[in-house]
Amino acid sequence: MAAASVGSVTEPAFLAAVSTSYDTVADTYVERFPPSRLGPLGRAMLRAFAEIVLAESKGPVADVGCGPGGLTAELAGHGLEVSGIDLSPRMIELARAAHPELPFSVGSMTALDLPDGGLGGLLAHYSTHHLPPERLPAVFAEFCRTLAPGGHLLLGTHLGQDEHLRPTSGYGGHPVSYDWYQLPGERIAALIEGAGLTITARLDEPNPNGAGRSFAYFLARRPG
Numbered sequence: 001m002a003a004a005s006v007g008s009v010t011e012p013a014f015l016a017a018v019s020t021s022y023d024t025v026a027d028t029y030v031e032r033f034p035p036s037r038l039g040p041l042g043r044a045m046l047r048a049f050a051e052i053v054l055a056e057s058k059g060p061v062a063d064v065g066c067g068p069g070g071l072t073a074e075l076a077g078h079g080l081e082v083s084g085i086d087l088s089p090r091m092i093e094l095a096r097a098a099h100p101e102l103p104f105s106v107g108s109m110t111a112l113d114l115p116d117g118g119l120g121g122l123l124a125h126y127s128t129h130h131l132p133p134e135r136l137p138a139v140f141a142e143f144c145r146t147l148a149p150g151g152h153l154l155l156g157t158h159l160g161q162d163e164h165l166r167p168t169s170g171y172g173g174h175p176v177s178y179d180w181y182q183l184p185g186e187r188i189a190a191l192i193e194g195a196g197l198t199i200t201a202r203l204d205e206p207n208p209n210g211a212g213r214s215f216a217y218f219l220a221r222r223p224g
């Protein structure tokens, strides 16, 4: 497979396509997708995740694929010590500008620059859908590796019937070159559990923005 350099790591070309595409759409994304876009159910899941992680205080939280950092800031507002990581340098620039009090860094969820077992929680909201499905076991294993025993994952993603989309424009007509995968919820749940995490709650909601695709939240815990 073709490789490209992302940060200091050599990664497959699909990551470069995601990074470049989100650099292109980042400024529009901030305007169109504020945290307030979350419906009441999504907000409730985010708050429940924060409460559980805070109560168990096993370590800080990483918001992986944080984009412009709106949800990172929401978690901080719930009292969590949180940092954001994203593949797109422009997204990270915008996150730093909007939330200078929070730490943000460029990085990939395929190889997190985080120690084993250090996180009390990991949020991946609307950020895993560009990974080819065959990459998901390794990424979910990476989430499990970085969580402390007893730490919690909150994964939010669109659902579908094994659809592989190749949009050429996004977020207001900007050119994009990423692929987009939508999997059935049962498959995502099985992949999360296959990585060694235990699903503790799942919430399916119709798309709060009114489009046809539904969205699901998976709350999972690293045993121990």
Ligand SMILES: C[S@@+](CC[C@H](N)C(=O)[O-])C[C@H]1O[C@@H](n2cnc3c(N)ncnc32)[C@H](O)[C@@H]1O
Binding pocket: 015, 018, 019, 022, 033, 064, 065, 066, 067, 068, 070, 071, 085, 086, 087, 088, 091, 107, 108, 109, 110, 124, 125, 126, 127, 128, 130
């Ligand atoms: C649709 S945005 C969601 C941003 C934010 N989580 C939210 O819900 O508003 C998807 C983000 O995931 C990031 N992303 C995609 N693949 C990634 C990867 N392998 N590692 C880190 N970030 C990634 C993109 O750069 C983009 O900023």
